[in-house]
Amino acid sequence: MKKIKVGVIGAGGISHSHIEAFRQLPDIEIVAISDPNEAKLAFVAEKFGILKRFSNWEDILKEQIDIISICSPNVFHAQQAMVALNSGKHVICEKPVAMNVEEAEAILETAKRTGNKFMVAFCHRFAPHSQFIKKMVDNGQMGEIYYAKASCLRRRGIPGLGTWFTTKKLAGGGPLIDIGVHILDLAIYFMGCPEPELIIGVTYNKFKNQAVDGGWPPIWSRVGDKPTGTFDVEDLSAGFIKFKDNSTLFLEASWAGNSETGLKIALMGTKAGVQYSTSSHPPLKIYGELNGVVTDTVAEFTSKNVYHAEIEHFVNCVKNNTSWSCSNNLAMAKP
Amino acid sequence: MKKIKVGVIGAGGISHSHIEAFRQLPDIEIVAISDPNEAKLAFVAEKFGILKRFSNWEDILKEQIDIISICSPNVFHAQQAMVALNSGKHVICEKPVAMNVEEAEAILETAKRTGNKFMVAFCHRFAPHSQFIKKMVDNGQMGEIYYAKASCLRRRGIPGLGTWFTTKKLAGGGPLIDIGVHILDLAIYFMGCPEPELIIGVTYNKFKNQAVDGGWPPIWSRVGDKPTGTFDVEDLSAGFIKFKDNSTLFLEASWAGNSETGLKIALMGTKAGVQYSTSSHPPLKIYGELNGVVTDTVAEFTSKNVYHAEIEHFVNCVKNNTSWSCSNNLAMAKP
Amino acid sequence: MKKIKVGVIGAGGISHSHIEAFRQLPDIEIVAISDPNEAKLAFVAEKFGILKRFSNWEDILKEQIDIISICSPNVFHAQQAMVALNSGKHVICEKPVAMNVEEAEAILETAKRTGNKFMVAFCHRFAPHSQFIKKMVDNGQMGEIYYAKASCLRRRGIPGLGTWFTTKKLAGGGPLIDIGVHILDLAIYFMGCPEPELIIGVTYNKFKNQAVDGGWPPIWSRVGDKPTGTFDVEDLSAGFIKFKDNSTLFLEASWAGNSETGLKIALMGTKAGVQYSTSSHPPLKIYGELNGVVTDTVAEFTSKNVYHAEIEHFVNCVKNNTSWSCSNNLAMAKP
Amino acid sequence: MKKIKVGVIGAGGISHSHIEAFRQLPDIEIVAISDPNEAKLAFVAEKFGILKRFSNWEDILKEQIDIISICSPNVFHAQQAMVALNSGKHVICEKPVAMNVEEAEAILETAKRTGNKFMVAFCHRFAPHSQFIKKMVDNGQMGEIYYAKASCLRRRGIPGLGTWFTTKKLAGGGPLIDIGVHILDLAIYFMGCPEPELIIGVTYNKFKNQAVDGGWPPIWSRVGDKPTGTFDVEDLSAGFIKFKDNSTLFLEASWAGNSETGLKIALMGTKAGVQYSTSSHPPLKIYGELNGVVTDTVAEFTSKNVYHAEIEHFVNCVKNNTSWSCSNNLAMAKP
Amino acid sequence: MKKIKVGVIGAGGISHSHIEAFRQLPDIEIVAISDPNEAKLAFVAEKFGILKRFSNWEDILKEQIDIISICSPNVFHAQQAMVALNSGKHVICEKPVAMNVEEAEAILETAKRTGNKFMVAFCHRFAPHSQFIKKMVDNGQMGEIYYAKASCLRRRGIPGLGTWFTTKKLAGGGPLIDIGVHILDLAIYFMGCPEPELIIGVTYNKFKNQAVDGGWPPIWSRVGDKPTGTFDVEDLSAGFIKFKDNSTLFLEASWAGNSETGLKIALMGTKAGVQYSTSSHPPLKIYGELNGVVTDTVAEFTSKNVYHAEIEHFVNCVKNNTSWSCSNNLAMAKP
Amino acid sequence: MKKIKVGVIGAGGISHSHIEAFRQLPDIEIVAISDPNEAKLAFVAEKFGILKRFSNWEDILKEQIDIISICSPNVFHAQQAMVALNSGKHVICEKPVAMNVEEAEAILETAKRTGNKFMVAFCHRFAPHSQFIKKMVDNGQMGEIYYAKASCLRRRGIPGLGTWFTTKKLAGGGPLIDIGVHILDLAIYFMGCPEPELIIGVTYNKFKNQAVDGGWPPIWSRVGDKPTGTFDVEDLSAGFIKFKDNSTLFLEASWAGNSETGLKIALMGTKAGVQYSTSSHPPLKIYGELNGVVTDTVAEFTSKNVYHAEIEHFVNCVKNNTSWSCSNNLAMAKP
8 A cells, every 4th residue: 555645844842742643553654844943853853764854844845745744833834734735735733723713714715625634633532531521422411511611720831931832923822722722622522513602701921920831842852942031922811602502611721820730621411411620530520310319420541642543533534535523613613 | 784686587597597696695685586487487486485476577677676687588688678777777688688789789878878787698708718818818928819710519409499599589590699699709808809890691590390409498497388389590600700900700600410519719819829619628728839839738727607707797896886898899799 | 197006026126226217207106015024125115105015925916006016036026927917917027037938938928818018127128229229220221130249247246145146046047147138138139039049058157266246236225135145156158049040149148257347239230230338438339331431330329217218118008008019029038 | 500491382472471481580591482373473482582483382392392381272281281291391381271170180190190390370379468378377377267259350351352262162261261260279279278069150141242352461462363253151250169178169250240340369267367359459458356456457568570480480390399389289270 | 332432622624524434333422522713613513413512622531532533733633642542532643643753752652651542544544555555565466665756746735825734833844744744654654664764855835925725625614714824834845765674765745836736656666566646547557577578457446435444443443452553653654 | 161070989879879960961971980899890880881990999099080979888988088089089978978976077177178079968958848948947937946856767678788788897887877867967957057965865776686688779789799697787776966056856767677667857947847758648748827827738849860969069069169058067967
């Protein structure tokens, strides 16, 4: 069988996860990588033995490549995705999909027009507990989900302090667009992708003067970085979303704050509720009722690399020309 | 010293707590009680040896009484409070203060005009942990509080199913006005009584057809009740409040839902955060920082009857002609 | 309404539980009690204000009585039950039903012939978790139950050491007939009352020389007892039962042994399993599967006095002339 | 010193453990391995650098070899063991020793006749806690052991689903002969190898239609396997054994069932009891008595590779011409 | 049988425990009580129905009394004990025995000369775990005890702040003589009452200015007290004792300090060690060795009222004219 | 920049930690190592690629070396340190600094005279929790520290049984000089290096006849060792130190004893107390008071290699010609 050829744009921390996931799969060859930071480019290319290396991402698109994996800072996602799609590539793009709604819609339009695959890399969807919750919803075991909360709080966890992560014109925003986007996506994925009707939100930046780098992405992956020190995005954001189907979602995300650290998603359905909380053990709990008695159910899952599952899914979509359910909405998932 | 004379309007479950608290104090005499339900009136009057008993609450106000304790259903609070104040009584009134803002403002106006004391019975304020948090705020130990969450959820806890509690025209609402009002009051008390700028909220009633009485108020206190079976208020409500000082409060309250049961208040300040959660042990935790290291602090309190403290405080206000801090806003605390 | 009249035979520890349960019910009057031990008879009769007192149980049956509660040593159960039934009384009899199969069958025959109610007092059936398990079985939620274990072990818990409890000619046996009979009954009740095909069993008495009284029945209830010191029954027994429907039950019961103390019942069904274990918290756990994932479910119950429920059930059977499901087999439940 | 030469028959999962254990020892050389599956043979031989490789196990016995390690499917154990013994080799054979009693007795007879060493690889005996319990028994610290339970249950743990493990004609049976044999051996080893007098047993296969491979032996070790899909052995078995010395053993083993997963052995002695349970922490608990007070004692052990200890023991038996206590019975340990 | 007559000197908190303990026993009559505080005298005498009441303790000794229980402040112990012994009474005296060694020796001399019983009320000795440890020592199960630690620390637990407890001339000292004396006595009781050779000690009073009453003795027992506010004893003391048999004891006691609260005794013997710690569960742990493996053993005890056991023991000594082992040293146990 | 050259004297277990720490740093070259044990010398030199190897430590001092790391047995520390200092080297020396006070003072004098750096390798000081406690003290957050306890007990942990560790003439002592020196140093470091006024101490050797090697230093590091079997030092020691500033320290250290294993340091200050205990989780707890309420505070630290921090600190002292606070006292820290 002919190998599927992959090119990677961006050699930051997340590119390691993408590349390792592609390498688990048969019939895949990673042929090229690009990054303007020479040191970082060399580091990743050497580590994984990638032969072609480019400073300009435009050059990588001139290669004979089937799949482009976009691992660059947020500001580049839309342009790179559209150029790649237009040049006949399938694209998997790191979250967030883009800087704003207009960009996201333009990508979607391009994907539809070209017929090439486009997927945002929402790895949390591929966790076993996420798939389990989704099945509960789809099988009607939760009844109607009318109320949800999604929370991703960090006590001291500012990523890449002073790099593009904390620079508004490069990142588009702070914790909401960085980690809040994961749980927002998960919540609406579970809720059946309802349409928002009313949104209210707040943002704060209270740790500007006492900000500490949270150690993510891994320090060893920051080869060649020259941080500017900018921190002009929020450190906490919260919002309240009323959907057209009358359901509600409360959402909060922070990089820093005097609170517990943890990711939590709670869904209340008319038949059952679920709560996934990384600070509980086991993390997933189902609130149900059996024969008139209130029950608590736990389910433990074998651990699984979500990047492997995500990449494998996308490759299968490409191979079999299939689509991801709810994919239009997914790409639109936005703060 | 002359005894202070107390009259109680309403002989439901909460009247037991008020009466027991008054009886702990010296120089207090409970002289009269009224309730239209004869069986209930007799039960409470016998239990506590209260000599004068009235079917009509208007009659009790004709007595030589210093303090009126209003323990009646919500719909009567405003009228009873104003008549009592106008007849020269000091009034302690169960929460919620009234059915709506207009009523609440009318009470306040009456209290100011007559110069008599009026206090809403927010017993949670008098818990040792509440006083501790308040001191932390007042001493500046939390810095600026900019983000708060207040949650009071019950899995299966509908009070007095089919009685006035679940009847809109008598109660004014469901869990928000019944228990949400406690945590709303606490939160804004801690936050310094900021003025709301923008409020968004939702309510649901999903358990109408599978509602189960939650056992509160105690079954033994429901002597003579003849439930109508009505349940036309919400069973879950949630809201998001932006204050004029730029702080935010997320609020949720339920009587029934597929979630954990518990009361939780979280405050995030620039110097420290606190979380009070009845499902943690110990319930109060302080998120701080010391010498550059993140710290978790717990403080355990000796148990204390909050009704005793609440009533004692009010009696002292009456005796010493003092006022409760933040009292205007307190009375206005409303869903 | 005319009061139902109750007579109690035997004034030992368990008679307190029966009498307290009868007194909770309306329309019940406890009119007489008998016991050959004068001190014990006086103690119980005084405590509960029972007017008629007899040394001979035969005398109590001459009274105008509707229900006889048999609380005497095992050796008397069969004779007393049959005489009571024949004299037109309904009978609730403490476990074990009798000393052997022949006696048990004779009681059953008498009950059928006279048409009077007869129930063995298996209080464990009336616990909320037992009713919950029974519903799971009846609703098919466990699938086919093919394998079960029932265990009731005590480390140092010999009841009434040296009294009738440990005297073979009065008790008929040791832990198997005393406490094993409870869990044997529960197990076959849950399993649908299958018929045994093959039984193998063993008994041991290893603590004869180091036996210590386990404190049950309560020391205060042993008024007037004059222990003989006999201990000629087993202290541990175990058995393996193959039923005609091909299911299996392993059973063990001990009063003394170098093991953990606890009561445990485990049922394995093709769809789900349950384990009730007094040394776990919470004691009931359901082993199931949901959407291809293995799940553990717990259900917590409000506490309930099983004697009250048991006696209330029997009184209702008498009042409404109804029967207890599986009642023939129940009476036959025997070591 | 001359090296002891070792040959291995069978290149399945367990052969890795044997080979690694032999390699820990000085003066040992693994010279040959055989397996009819070419891929598997190559995989293991390459991994461990074993030079001589044979498709037919008969060929390996023609080599200059001192010790044969039999790691083949159960059906081959007896023939291979006897041929090896007759050709002058010492033999360590994986459990179960054979398919039935006749085979086992034939092996034993051959071992006695040839004077060569033969040991069944019961690795659990070599665990530190097993040695500790054995010492307690031998030192009389448990008194007389009269009652024992041995349980090895898996919730979802069918090994090699569809391979020889689940094929009756190759494996001889299911969980009883696969894992039950370990705990049966341990129990009778602790109990002093009593002779059985009466045995009753049951087997079930309820998961035939919903069987899931349990992941053991490790998937990576199954190189070249071509599963047939057969599953004609039991998935749960239980038995009750009465020994001639009047002691009793209850035994249960499962590969699948709606129960907890775990291995548990409980021994009740007249002076003390022990319970070893992999689901407790620490797993070993001693139930004793000291100065008239009931005591619980725990002993924690340093972890130890049981395969290393087992193989080292056998090599020492060969080197020093010593025997394993209770070895005749050991070989006879059979379902 | 003639009743034994008891008189009580002192009506403070501890007198309640003594009186309740005496009342549990048959053949005992409490005939008189004395206290200079009239309110307190009346309170206790009324509560327990004691007929004769005296302001002066000298008057009680003129009564026909067999046993005197001394419950007065420390400063009076020696004089009261000696007068009582000389007037023919048996004496049980609260700890500490006296203000200093000279007083203690004078008491002992008087007891020996008169032949009347004298016992210091060290209630901790009578706890089941204390008796268990003592048996371990006496049976040689601990080997030689060479090193011990005894600690009784309170974080905020100053007794009777401002009363005689914290007044040096009435109490003789602070936590060492109040609570340290309990654990000092226990330790040397366990160690076999060795003779001290060298003692070094320190005391501190750091909480003088922030002292808070610890709530003991119970506030309700302080009827009629008029605290002076004095606090001139230590709040923490520690010492190191070398005994003539070469063993060592470290001792510490505090009423206030920034530490954990708890009572702990650790004994290290050549064969085993024990640790009793009120902040562990269960509190008693034995560090031993069995068959070459290190073991931890726990023993749980049924709860027991130590005052009842203590008083019963003394009454039996009086009845049977027996002595308490180690009693000479006991009386000498002193800070 | 010119590389700093390092030589290591002694190739025992601790040399591995030193060498690995030096290798983490830039600008460092390990050029030589010495040890009289040829096998051990070769093992370490090969492992780390150290080119120059000497049997005699005198030879290493003739090399062009900047820093000498002394990792030899205690008896050699003083002589090697002084010769090294006199030959112009900076010296980091393993604890204990020397065999006695005279040697320690001679080293200090030499260091002062030569102006070369000398540091004792007290690695515990560099743990994050130690630095945190030190800051609390220095910032006045603990008030005055008046009472401290330092404990390092092992149940069965004799290091290098029969090697120089347990030989008095080579080691100088047992657990006190080996591990007690760590906690003694820490305690006085935290307490502000007060001067001792009075010391009392005891030592025991009760495990001489049942001593078991504790597995430290790692068995693999003992290449070429030929243990003599001597064990003539203590196995437990305890002491009580009164300082001139009136504070007190209780100290205990053991290698073997029937007690818990663990390291614990408790400091009581007038404002707060701390307890660091390796058997608690988290190990560090602060006992404080906030707004009149007693508080417990925990702080969790990221793990850190203390050897890396220690060596880095010393190298920086050398590079920047700075000194370690409290260094004179530190070197004097002695049993």
